[in-house]
Amino acid sequence: MEYQILGVVEVRAGTDWIRLNGKQRSLLALLLLRAGQSVPVPGIAAALWGDSLPAAPDMRVRTLVSELRKKLRAAPSGPGPLVTRPSGYTLRVAPGRLDLDRFSSLADEAHAALAAGQPQRAVGAYDAALRLWRGTALGGTSGALLAAEAARLEELRLRTQEERGEALMAIGRHSEAIRQLGSLTADHPVRERAHALLMRAYFLAGYRREALHVYHTLRRNLVSELGLEPMHSLRRLQQQILSGTLHPETADGAAR
Numbered sequence: 292m293e294y295q296i297l298g299v300v301e302v303r304a305g306t307d308w309i310r311l312n313g314k315q316r317s318l319l320a321l322l323l324l325r326a327g328q329s330v331p332v333p334g335i336a337a338a339l340w341g342d343s344l345p346a347a348p349d350m351r352v353r354t355l356v357s358e359l360r361k362k363l364r365a366a367p368s369g370p371g372p373l374v375t376r377p378s379g380y381t382l383r384v385a386p387g388r389l390d391l392d393r394f395s396s397l398a399d400e401a402h403a404a405l406a407a408g409q410p411q412r413a414v415g416a417y418d419a420a421l422r423l424w425r426g427t428a429l430g431g432t433s434g435a436l437l438a439a440e441a442a443r444l445e446e447l448r449l450r451t452q453e454e455r456g457e458a459l460m461a462i463g464r465h466s467e468a469i470r471q472l473g474s475l476t477a478d479h480p481v482r483e484r485a486h487a488l489l490m491r492a493y494f495l496a497g498y499r500r501e502a503l504h505v506y507h508t509l510r511r512n513l514v515s516e517l518g519l520e521p522m523h524s525l526r527r528l529q530q531q532i533l534s535g536t537l538h539p540e541t542a543d544g545a546a547r
Contacts, residue, residue, distance in 0.1 A: 302362075
C-alpha cells in the first residue's frame with residue numbers, strides 16, 4: 292500500500308487507486324497521522340464529527356472502520372493493515388509507504404546538509420521533499436482536528452521552502468531565491484521570516500532599493516492587518532541596509 296496525505300488523501304494498492312468517500316478519507320487520514328498507534332473509538336468520533344456527534348457514534352465508527360478495512364485489504368483472506376486493538380484501531384504502515392514520512396526524512400537530510408555547510412546537497416534534498424506535495428495537505432477530509440493538522444503540515448512546508456531559499460542564496464542562485472521567496476511572501480503577506488529572507492536575497496543580488504521595498508511592504512501589511520510592527524531583527528536588517536553596514540559576507544545570518 293502507498294499512502295498520500297500531502298494533497299488529497301489517497302491510497303494505492305499496486306497500480307490501482309482505491310476509491311474512498313469523504314468520511315473514509317477522514318478516517319484514513321486520522322489513522323495515518325497516528326500510524327502504528329492505537330486510536331480509540333471516542334477519539335475517532337470526536338475527530339470526524341466534533342460536537343455534532345451522530346446517534347450511536349461508537350457504532351458509526353465501527354461501521355466506518357469495517358468499510359475502510361475491506362477497501363484496504365489486499366486479499367480477501369489477508370489480515371490487512373487496519374487492525375483492532377483492545378484500546379482502539381491501529382493502521383500499520385510499512386516504512387517509506389507514507390509520503391509524509393518521506394518528506395520528513397528528506398527535509399531532515401536537507402536541514403542537516405545546510406547546517407553542515409553543504410548547501411548544494413541541501414537544495415537537492417529540499418527539491419525532492421517539496422516535489423512530494425500535490426496541493427493542500429489532507430485534501431478531501433473534514434473536521435476541526437484534521438483542519439488543525441493540515442495547518443501544521445502547511446507550516447512544515449513553508450519552513451522547508453524558506454530553508455530552500457537560504458540554501459539557494461548560499462550557492463549564489465540569488466535570482467531563483469528571489470522568485471521563490473517573492474511568491475511565498477505574496478501568498479503570505481505578514482510572514483516575517485519569508486520577508487527577511489527575501490530582503491537578504493535582494494541585497495545579495497545587488498538590489499538594495501528592492502530589499503528596502505520588501506521591508507516597507509511587510510510593515511504596511513503588519514500594521515494594517517495585525518496592528519503590529521516588524522520584529523526587532525527585521526528592523527535591524529533594514530537599518531543595516533540603509534546605513535550600508537550590512538555586507539555580503541555577513542548577510543547570510545542577518546535575518547535569522
